[in-house]
Amino acid sequence: MRDLFERIVEDKGPLGKWAKQAEGYFVFPKLEGPISNRMTFNGKKVITWSINDYLGLANHPEVLKVDGESAAAYGMAYPMGARMMSGHTEFHEQLENECAEFVDKEAAYLVNFGYQGMVSAIDALVTKNDVIVYDMDTHACIIDGVRLHAGKRFVYKHNDIESFEKNLKRATKMAEANNGGILVISEGVFGMRGEQGRLSEIVALKEKYNFRLLVDDAHGFGTLGKEGRGTGFEQGVQDEIDVYFATFAKSMAGIGAFFAGNKDVIQYLQYNMRSQMFAKSLPMPMVKGALKRLDMLRTMPELKEKLWTITNALQNGLKDAGFDTGTTQTCITPVFLKGEVPEAMALVHDLRENHGVFCSIVVYPVIPKGLMILRLIPTASHTLEDVNETIEAFSSIRSKLEKGIYKRIGATMI
Numbered sequence: 001m002r003d004l005f006e007r008i009v010e011d012k013g014p015l016g017k018w019a020k021q022a023e024g025y026f027v028f029p030k031l032e033g034p035i036s037n038r039m040t041f042n043g044k045k046v047i048t049w050s051i052n053d054y055l056g057l058a059n060h061p062e063v064l065k066v067d068g069e070s071a072a073a074y075g076m077a078y079p080m081g082a083r084m085m086s087g088h089t090e091f092h093e094q095l096e097n098e099c100a101e102f103v104d105k106e107a108a109y110l111v112n113f114g115y116q117g118m119v120s121a122i123d124a125l126v127t128k129n130d131v132i133v134y135d136m137d138t139h140a141c142i143i144d145g146v147r148l149h150a151g152k153r154f155v156y157k158h159n160d161i162e163s164f165e166k167n168l169k170r171a172t173k174m175a176e177a178n179n180g181g182i183l184v185i186s187e188g189v190f191g192m193r194g195e196q197g198r199l200s201e202i203v204a205l206k207e208k209y210n211f212r213l214l215v216d217d218a219h220g221f222g223t224l225g226k227e228g229r230g231t232g233f234e235q236g237v238q239d240e241i242d243v244y245f246a247t248f249a250k251s252m253a254g255i256g257a258f259f260a261g262n263k264d265v266i267q268y269l270q271y272n273m274r275s276q277m278f279a280k281s282l283p284m285p286m287v288k289g290a291l292k293r294l295d296m297l298r299t300m301p302e303l304k305e306k307l308w309t310i311t312n313a314l315q316n317g318l319k320d321a322g323f324d325t326g327t328t329q330t331c332i333t334p335v336f337l338k339g340e341v342p343e344a345m346a347l348v349h350d351l352r353e354n355h356g357v358f359c360s361i362v363v364y365p366v367i368p369k370g371l372m373i374l375r376l377i378p379t380a381s382h383t384l385e386d387v388n389e390t391i392e393a394f395s396s397i398r399s400k401l402e403k404g405i406y407k408r409i410g411a412t413m414i
């Protein structure tokens with residue numbers, strides 16, 4: 001037998017093994033100063049394209065005012081205890097009612113973190129007799145929720161309706177044999193490459209098969225559909241989404257999340273979701289702050305318009321400059337380039353240090369070897385100047401990449 005920590009020290013995990021080379025720069029970087037289009041990194045101002053503050057609410061003076069006033073009035077602790085026990089208030093209820101109304105559902109239930117809430121909701125919604133059918137490219141919170149499932153699960157090829165139907169057929173046989181039901185899970189917007197989930201084609205199959213649909217709309221909420229009501233509205237299928245999920249951590253620039261659906265399903269979640277039954281409820285400043293942000297989504301359409309002006313300028317500008325932005329149908333803007341991991345490191349270093357552009361980079365093993373994605377998140381606080389500077393910087397780094405300059409520098413970085 002060996003000591004548990006011996007292994008941990010030897011094998012730091014797929015990302016941890018890069019800690020020495022990457023920490024503080026490529027991972028755990030410190031972006032400092034007020035959240036905005038330009039922040040400070042390593043002592044220099046950089047155009048920041050890696051923050052999901054889509055509507056620019058994080059530092060909006062009205063938001064800061066409400067956040068500050070609520071923290072002063074209630075502190076960060078109130079209310080204490082789990083919702084079911086002593087952590088319930090009229091404002092939690094008000095926020096749930098307003099979220100439900102905004103996404104056109106009968107009821108809603110707050111969770112403290114989207115990730116934990118999703119894991120727990122999936123766990124609560126299915127028993128071992130039920131079958132889950134889910135998209136291959138879904139977020140870790142869905143994958144981890146599915147891991148808890150004691151029954152059968154089928155994964156379909158990303159956004160592939162043929163593969164979806166094939167798996168739905170299999171799931172139907174299995175569910176019939178067990179006298180169970182089927183839960184289908186998709187994202188409204190896939191966060192890595194920015195495609196919308198093919199929700200209208202998924203729900204069209206409800207005529208042929210019996211299933212319930214859960215949609216994680218973390219990136220669609222606030223950015224798509226009328227008043228930012230989400231991907232279901234964008235595609236005209238909100239009624240057919242049985243359980244709708246959105247987080248406050250992106251467009252709402254806060255923390256917390258909610259599930260919305262009919263009264264029965266939401267009441268079931270209230271009484272069966274372990275992440276909320278056995279954890280303290282959301283503190284009041286988060287709740288009051290979310291009420292304020294939701295009100296701004298409803299009443300300030302100019303924020304979403306600005307977001308889309310920047311998004312269109314960025315995506316069209318990149319395409320005009322010959323960049324491959326994949327199949328995005330949303331604000332998420334991936335730029336696909338060819339290169340190995342060390343080249344990617346050298347390229348990002350150059351982009352940050354010499355061009356003042358900060359964006360996320362995705363490399364192997366998240367995507368196939370030899371490919372890198374520079375992932376840009378436009379927001380309402382960006383300017384057209386930011387867009388133009390960034391496209392110029394991208395053109396410059398592409399030419400160095402093609403000349404093999406980063407290959408040489410990258411080799412010295414690892």
Ligand SMILES: Cc1ncc(COP(=O)(O)O)c(C=O)c1O
Pocket residue numbers: 113114115116118139141187191216218219247248249256257
């Ligand atoms: C698709 C998706 N679902 C869920 C989450 C988790 O949300 P939260 O940050 O509220 O835990 C995220 C955040 O990264 C996400 O992108």
